[in-house]
Amino acid sequence: MADVPTFLVRPPLRCSERMTIAAPRVCGARATWMRPASALSEPRFFCALHSQAGDVLVPDDALFRRVTVTLEVMLCAVSSNPGVAHAEAVEQLERVIAGAGGVVNLHACRSQLGRWAPQPAVGPQKPGRPPR
């Protein structure tokens, strides 16, 4: 086996059962079972609902792929106090990301006071509707 890094943070493992409905495409629920590798497939993780005979409880040292997504999220603050606004925004994102099976690794949080300047509508407008 090639050298692999040791992670200090393991987000909850997620069930990889493929769903037949359009979205979500996989179950994604918290996985506690592992289907060992076979000639046809790599090891996969499953929730209790989608586990099958032959699956094993996920060992602590199971090899998994951890995805890191870097992005910028903008929210309107719920308080004019920067400290309160930052704390609430981070809590809100942590709650949403946890619901998706992720863990937040906060790098920075900043805010600015400003006003919105809506752009004039382009093209023909429906009569009776104010421009946005």
Ligand SMILES: [Zn+2]
């Ligand atoms: Zn599942």
